[in-house]
Amino acid sequence: MKHFRPRLSRRAFWVLCALLVCLRLALTGFQQVYIWVGGSPLDDELMFRAANHITAGQWLGAYDYLTLSKAMFFPVWLALLHALHLPYLISGAALWCGAALLAAFAFSTLWRKKDTEQGRVLTLGLFAALAFLPSSWAAYTLRVYRDNIFPALCLYFFAGMAGMALRAVFTPEKPLWPWLAAAGAGLACGYLDREDAGLFLLPFAAAASVIVAVVLAGKRCWKALAAQVIPYVMLGVGVLTFCTLNYTHYGVFALSDFSEGSFAAAMGAMMRVDTDSTAPYLSVPADAREKIYDAVPELEPLAYWLEEDAQLQNDFRDPNLDDYRAGSFYWAIRRAAQFEGIYADAKTADAYWQTVADKINAACDAGTLPSRTGRRVATSQPISAAYVPSTLAETWNGFWHVLSLRDCAPYETLRSIGTEDDFAAWSGYLHCGFNSAANAGEDTPYYSPYQKAVFAVMQGWTRVCSILLTVGVLCAVLCQLAELLPQRRQKCTAQTVVPWLLLFGIFGIALLRCAMIAFVEVSSFGIGTSTMYLATVHPLLVLYAFAGLLLYGRPRKIDK
Template sequence: MGYLLDVCGRSCPNKRKRALFAGLLILTLFRLWLSSAQTMRCIPLMGYDDMLFLVHAVNIAHGHWLGAYDQNTLVKGVFYPLFIAANHYIGLPLLLTQQLLFVFACAVSIRAIAPFVRNPLILAVCYVVFLFNPGRYTSMATTRVIRDFVCGSCTLLAVSCMAAMYIRLFAQKSIRMVWPVLMGLSFAGAWLTREDSAWVLPFLVVVTVLCLVLVILRRKEAAAPQTIAVLVLPFLIFGACNALVAGANAFAYGIFITNEYAEPNFLNAYSALGRIDTGKTIPRVTVTKAARMQAYAVSPAFRELQPYLDGETPGTLFTWNLRNAVAAAGYYKSPAAASAYYKRLATELNDAFAKGELKSYPNSISLGMLSPWRSQYLLPTLNATLAGIRYNITFRDCSPYPEPSDPFPAGIALYQAMTYDIANLDSTPYFTDPGKLPPTTGGEGVTMENGPSLYQKASSLTGKRIGILHRFTELYQVCFPVLFALAVLCYAYLTIRLILTLRRKQNGIIVPPG
């Protein structure tokens, strides 16, 4: 909030400065108070998400790194378990700490654009709009022990810091060391949280290249070395953080890698399975049963897994089933043993392709965990893209109302011990989403159930707080589509104006400022 105080107080009288800061501080505390009414939803999911993060965090907290090695030890990013373990030592509720990280990211993003947006009132409005974004308190993503929320905050921090460096360089201002350091750390945090965080890399690289081009074109010999060093520093910090995690894995398990989904032999084996063409495809199924039957016939290594694989597995769930099958076959005693098995499997399958024993999809290219592109993917990809855009514009299906936990008492105890949050144990939500209530429900859309809930003695104020968050969600659902349309029009107008200005300069026409 100190950043925000400095930004919003710039060029303002002292009284106005204090009043603006006080208002933002009150709104921030109000936002945190509202979201603190949400309850945690505990989902075991066979130890692939919530429980896996918690188990890793427990091991880290007890000094055992990620625990004993098995097929699930190195398949998830390590940053979120580190975050949970650190939060456990701090002693704050996990859901609150995650919201505090988001508040910090919002403040940094406003600070980043301060030289570009001079009006402190506009900056304050932008901060409030960021702060009450319904995607940051929807129960689907924020009331579970999953990494998406922290990854989003780290990504916002990285992009904001990169924007801050670019804006200050473009405005011919010095770049403080805090921006590249924070960018490097937050970029590493996002990268080490999710395996698919590579999508942010092109943006950061492109902006860095543009900054370097600006330095070269301006030919400031004295400042160029320092500026180039500042621009390169985030990537050095990012590399150091990755090397540190890989080194810890090497010390604990004998493999210098941050994540086994990036292990070459595993990727080669998985991509070979994914490009088996049987003449028939099933939507959302990368490796069909028919493809597995053909692989069994040509690969003795894969045939060992036949007793442990069955049915048609949709989506990326097959990767988990594959790793579980390899573990059941006895190959996950160590990373070296697992890697050797996947190398043998990939060699046998690729040899079968070369001999014509297996048919490959035409023009297929191995791209990590991505299956070969097929023409049938075009329409679903477009539909999914449009659905994602629609979700981010309309906040469709966002709801702050908590959902009940799955019944697994041992897991509930672990959740509450590690996170200092109380889990919702009702068979139905204690505070129910108005859109899901039966028509006979009275009141203002909030009901209280008489179930085995730990919140039975909670005051009605808790439900009212969640109701207020729901009202904010409804407000965003109405306003944001209009604001998005206006933003697109403004962007088009500014782009056309920039093009016309450049053409006039090329023709020797002097364009007056403003």
């Protein structure tokens, strides 16, 4: 009796894809946006305000200490949605569905070589697994913040690079540039959406480009080899465009005046100064600040705000540590500089922070200030051996947090805060509703019986997915490692090596992201493991489990 092999025609495939997309968007239609007007000036409000300025033709608006503090692709996205009259949450879900479909087609080369109709079933299955991934509808996506689209942008990049690599090996006669263009769009937009995207995306891009370049050079596919520059050219064009806009409006040729340039140099210099404090999370403790104030007169005016002003300390100081955490200090000192008029314009701020950096570094080099590191240009804590154990432990915790799909509830437990005018302004711009209604006698958000029923179904699916993802990833790891055993040796070809390296790279880059977030958590934030910062890892593990099990998890035929 022949084994049952499900098959799917082209028309049925696209009909089912359309139905799945409609269902995914319908689920998102039951969700509501969460905002806290007045409570998120560094995040959601910053992005919303910048989007409104873009709509008004003012780029990011009048310059202050926050204007260039973050990568600003997300306000461009919001302004685009507003111009097209598209609802915010639905548009984010549609962007995610597009990334999921691209990723499913990227890997389809692995299983569509022999049986096209059966391959469509697997492609549809991978698309469904990604489109309905619970992390893509978790509560963090309900904020008006850049992480609503960042995982999708990253998935476009990874899908484009994977699709290019697999087609370079299995179907070299087909053009690679569409996949490279998709990867370039994801790379450029992701890089412009978050400051840490480059550390996450560029290592994978570089490794994939080198491996594919070796394969293409061996086949003398020079046009395809030349096309490898497409993602990097698109990244360069995107960065150049934003830097030019910033220079035109503010006189600073940079993506950000926070994570690069003179402010980063000043923060790196401050963190050079030795300290007697052993408290965790502190980058520039109180005793180090006192030494710096004495050595750098330019910083003395900021001392009042940082050490005495009640409002600024209430906003940024950690009462448990009685000091500023690393993840808060740089915001506090920038606001103090704003109060002193240093952010009157970008050139003034740039010159001020460069002077601070130069004087601190000179004092450290001369021995006037005690130094614990060499010169640095960074807003992050110096990497030291003391952080290794806690970073490894948090990396492990973050990895299991992802596998078990924790904190993926499709609703926000906090009620939106703002006046009626605030809600009208935000709703009018974003074309969506907010969870501002409260349960009777409580300060918790009200959800209708229909919403609660849909949310219950989504949470039930989350529990099923957590089991499938955990078992799938663990089995895929074991199956892939089994390929290295001596008794499984086989002739190495591009068609056997490249897929193995691709899956190894996907799993490795997922662990890298966990480690990156873990280091920031244990050195600067201390806020606990967050699904929002790890949401780019979930789709990578789905891809790894799905493709890994199909490639290496099936029984092998034994030659007689």
